[in-house]
Amino acid sequence: MTAVVLTLARVFRYDGIDLPDPDPTASPEEVLAHYSQQYPRLAGGKVIDPVVEGDKLVYEMRAGGFGDKG
Template identity: 50%
Template sequence: MALQVNELTRVFKYMGATLPDPDPKMSVDTVMSVYAHQYPELASADASTESNGSKQIITFQKVIGHKG
């Protein structure tokens, strides 16, 4: 039995919007930095990952904190 390798397509989500993958070779942190120019709150956001079939869905979430 041969081993079959399927490549996952990355999908980035933020606030209900789907963001295109700027470069599949970039790390998730680098992609978050790229999108932080458009969405400044991503500079301190968290990312969660889940797989759905042939897609890897990365969701960016704002970190809620308080000012000191």
């Protein structure tokens, strides 16, 4: 029997926006740092464990604690 390896494309979701994976070899935390340049609220944020959605592996990125309401 032959083993089949399925590779899912990573997507990083922030504030309802799906952002492409800038570097598949980067850790999710490195991707968070990359996108914090474009989305400053991600500085000090965190990446939530991924979920599979269809053929994608979706990581949710959440903003850091400063400036949060509630």
